[in-house]
Amino acid sequence: MEYSAIGIDLGGTNLKGTIIAKSGEGRHLTRIPTEAEKGGAQVMQNILQLIERLIEKEGSTDNILGVGIGTPGFVSEDGTVDGAENLPGWKGTRLYDPIMEKFNLKAVGANDATVAALAEARFGAGRGVRNMILLTLGTGIGGGIVMDHKLFTGTFGMAGELGHIIVETNGLQCNCGLKGCVERYSSATGHVTLAKQFCAETPADQQTPFTKFVTEDPDNVSSRTIYQFVEQNDPVALKVHETASDMLGRLVGIICNTFSPDRIILGGGVAKSGKIITDTVGKYAAQNCWPMIWEKCDLVIAELSEDAGVLGAGAMVFDAFEV
């Protein structure tokens, strides 16, 4: 029998769900509000409601192998959420038991960045690649590790906290308490921080179109607007790009010396700027690891975007429960 899986992607604003075949083809894509502000118990109710809607659209659970869930934070082996400080009351939620009770379906969960890595490995820029790492460059930096074609999440589901690897001695203070974490520089948020810092440091007689834009409209500075000025060779925007790429290159170097992966994939909003990112990050990465390891590693842009979460969540189900 051709089984399918339910994939759920838990975001701060929306819950997304789909039913996917092993090939990655999805059907019945459905979105409902997460209602994170109502607390963890309501979020779990909403997840159950989303699963119910998907099953209604499918007609039955006969061909459903199980439910996969990508969530902020970590998921322990027994399905308990840890971390996820941004979702009030979500930590401590037991993910698997209510799904088994209500639908008689097995469930498997993992950190959302980890789940996205599995999606790229199965259906995206990592297809057929044995050892790969996905770095999701968004508000923060998330990491997902696929080794020997399988997701590696560590014993407690906490592996891949690559955004909080320190790349600069006594660097910028991070929310996590450490200093010099790569996500302070190379995430979308990091780009904005660097842009404001470098603009503030630019002398009055060296202002550029970019510094004027940042000064006049600081709330509209984003990684995307920064790269519009990078394309115009604005020197201050270029400095943001070089600094952020240097720091990310250091992380890529550390990843190379650690895993010697076949491929490192950059995803998330920042990666939408494309080749200029991989080219410059690659230049710095080569200065931060063994040349013979770097030679064997590709650095590429992710292929999946918004759908990575639900696809990866579904793919986890096949890995976990297919016999």
Add this chain to the structure above:
Amino acid sequence: MEYSAIGIDLGGTNLKGTIIAKSGEGRHLTRIPTEAEKGGAQVMQNILQLIERLIEKEGSTDNILGVGIGTPGFVSEDGTVDGAENLPGWKGTRLYDPIMEKFNLKAVGANDATVAALAEARFGAGRGVRNMILLTLGTGIGGGIVMDHKLFTGTFGMAGELGHIIVETNGLQCNCGLKGCVERYSSATGHVTLAKQFCAETPADQQTPFTKFVTEDPDNVSSRTIYQFVEQNDPVALKVHETASDMLGRLVGIICNTFSPDRIILGGGVAKSGKIITDTVGKYAAQNCWPMIWEKCDLVIAELSEDAGVLGAGAMVFDAFEV
């Protein structure tokens, strides 16, 4: 039938070989000179001779599952040695073919630090541990990664180059071309470098027993002698200890955020100083990764010493060829 394996440990001076049971019990331990100075072809001849002697002692190859070899450098999937710059003519050697031709035995090889990690996982401080990393603190720093109870060597056998992870921005120049590699500070060689540097920087009126020892007998400074002065609370020796531990703690923090391992094991000559090393490195590691990941990770001293190489080499054979 109870199979055994041949384990070979290739060192710069000696070749060691043994026959081991799956339980880790060894027999017929044999040492012959490596004769590295005679070139790679002679080293390979010596390995074949060592295997022959072990088979003679055993009486036959009937119960021998295969041959495992730990070597400096890397071993690709087809058994070709790469790296290993310190052994002239060894790079490019094909390890597996001559063993199959001469003895009709399968062979499997890996980097020596990697092999030692498997030995700790099976027979030493990592017994029963699902995810663990061994850091071998010797002349340099080698890394070995055991995940889900299996050795992880990467697609090209090059994973685990943890000694060349950069832990200090614009730090000390390393032989590898990078700056600030952890092995420049926290290996036995790194300890000696720091000792000489800190002694040279100590003003004349602040000399200590340790600075006098280093000045009078610089050739006899070693990690071991440094820790003799650390035990006497010599302030300059303590500064070496704190600096080396800080740098190693940064690496341990990076390893934690990456793998969230159950256990990190410190081996090699430096680790013989024991608890003072794990205590101080642990203090710094806690400042370099997520607290909830660090809480779940043990930092301990290796249990096997000189025998780790042959035992791990033999253990690889069971993992690779046992059906």
